[in-house]
Amino acid sequence: MITIESHSGPSAAEHRVEIVERKGTGHPDSICDAVVDAISVALSRAYLRTFGQVLHHNIDKSLLAAGRVEKGFGGGRVTGPMELIIGDRATFAMGGEEIPVAEIAVDTARQWFRDNLRFVDPDEHVTFRLVLAPGSPELTDIFARPGAVRVANDTSAAVGYWPLSPTERAVLSLERFLNSPSFKERFPETGEDVKVMGLRTGTDLELTVAMPLIARFIGSEGEYFARREVIRRAIGSFVEALAGFGRREVSLNALDEPGRGLGGVYLSLLGTSAEDADSGQVGRGNRVNGIIALGRPLGTEAAAGKNPVSHVGKIYNVLAHRLARQICQEIEGIREASVLLLSRIGTPIDQPRMAAAQLRLEPGRRLTEVSGRAEEIIARGLAGIGEFCRELAEGRHPVC
Template sequence: MITIEAFKGNSVQEQQVEIVERKGKGHPDFICDAAMDAVSVALSQEYIRQFGRILHHNIDKSLLAAGSVEKRFGGGRVIRPMELIIGDRATFSVGDRQIPVTEIALGAAREWFRKNLRFVDPELHVNFRVVLAPGSEELTDIFARPGEVMAANDTSAAVGYWPLSPTELAVLALEQHLNSREFKEHFPETGEDIKVMGLRSGKDLELTVAMPFLARFIESEGEYFARKGVVEREIGEFLTGLPGFGRKGVRLNALDEPGRGLGGVYLSLLGTSAEDADSGQVGRGNRVNGIIALGRPLGTEAAAGKNPVSHVGKIYNILAHRLAQEICEELEGVREAHVLLLSRIGTPIDRPRMAAAQLLLEKGIRLGNVSAKAEEIIGQRLAGINGFCMELAAGRYPVC
């Protein structure tokens, strides 16, 4: 069933207050989401290589337990490594053929750390514990049932929206800038565990940024605050190029207090608070569009690591945002779109129990002018869902 209706509320941009958060790639929650999805992609590709299709797995349960370090100005040492628990379900064998699930999971997780966190050595700084096990007979049986399209393995709902507001874009752009290769080349003393919290009040934008400085580059408290001042000014210059706001302000590492030594500065040995201060968990990070927007509808599913061909908690979450974007970009007169998708367990994923689009229209545009085309877009994308799932299996779309 596909339903198209007019959205009766106001755009989030018309609200007096808007709050948006973004967790960067060194944040423990982001690490869990991204690393578990990397494991799912690696397993999917191995299943395809061996069997020509993706088998049952869900790698969406993970905990990153913080380690322990000793820090000082100029360096420090790791006392106890952080620990990443990789959990839930996977297919370990088909007939007499074995799949090296544990080795694949460890390889994918270690490779993610190597590619994304400059100063984390996954061999030295992370202990890995794989607690994957075979799935239940009923859920595993979904993959053996006939049909060109996989049946949904859960009754679940998802929501997506488009376009992003100027506040959402600003928060997303700032974190991506601070974690870009170019920024790290100019400011190698900054770590990857970045969190940006944006508050728009009327037209004014206030950003609070947490970003550690690496102890190996900072020889004293005075040098810390000097370098922090340079980075804070650079962030301010970056914000001047963001349109759509009145006053813009930024506060970097708001807990800092001069004169308190190590207790008054945000220093890190490895660039992530998982080294000693903060643990992480799948599902507590960004939504699949990269932000946590408190004024928007939010789904409850953690998409990261879920099976890309049967688990609607992943498929529908990402698809809903892409459908909303396509509707806005293809239909003149649609200011904003919300798309809701609901599955029923056991029903093919190309036949959701409900697909609904709520459209915020420009003045003078009637729903009848756009509803047929919006329904056609949704129908076409559902009809091509197998191809979309293969793109998910290849890791084409980020989940955090």
């Protein structure tokens, strides 16, 4: 059943107050999400290569326990490694053919650290504990049932929307800028554990940024605050170029306080607070569109690490945002769209219990003028869900 309805309330950008957050690459929660999803992609490829199909797995339970370090101006050392616990369910064998699940999981996790965190050596700074077991007979049996698409392994709801507001785009683009290769080349003393909190009041934008400076590059408290100011000005220049805002204010490392030595600066040895300060967990980070927007509808599923062919907690979350974007881009006169998808366990994923679009129309447009086309776009997306799931299995749709 597909339902199309109008939504006449103000958009997120029209509210007086808007709050948006983004946790960057090196944030412990983002590390957990990114690593487990990389493992899901790696396992999916192994299953496809060996068995010709993606088999049951959900690598969506993970905890990154913070380590311990000794650090000071000029450097330091790791005294206790971080521990990444990788858990839930996977298929280890079928028809007498085994898959080296543990080896794939750990190798993939190690490679992610190498590729994304410049100062983390996964062989020395991280230990890995696997808590993976075979799935239950009923959920595993989903993958042995006939059909062009799998049935849903859960009763779950998802929501997506488009377009992003100017504040949402600002927060997202700022974190990507701060973790871009060009920025890190210009400011190698900045870590990857970037967090951006955006507050828009009217047209005024306030951005609070947390980003550690790497101890080996900072020789003293005075040097720390001098470099912090240079970096803050670079962030300010980026923010000034953003369109659509009045007054802009940028705060960097707001807990800092001169005169308190190491207690008054955000210094890091490895570039992530998981080295000694903050643990991480799957599902506590960004939504699948890369942000946490408090004024938007939010689903409750943690999409990262879930299998890409049956777990609607992943499939429908990503698909809902994609459908909302297509509706706005393909139909004139729609200012904003939200798409809601509801599954029923045991029902093919291309046949949701409910699919609905809520459309905010341009003045003068009527729902009857656009509803048929919107319904066609949703129906087309559901009809092509098999190919969409293959794209998810290949990692072509980031979920954090």
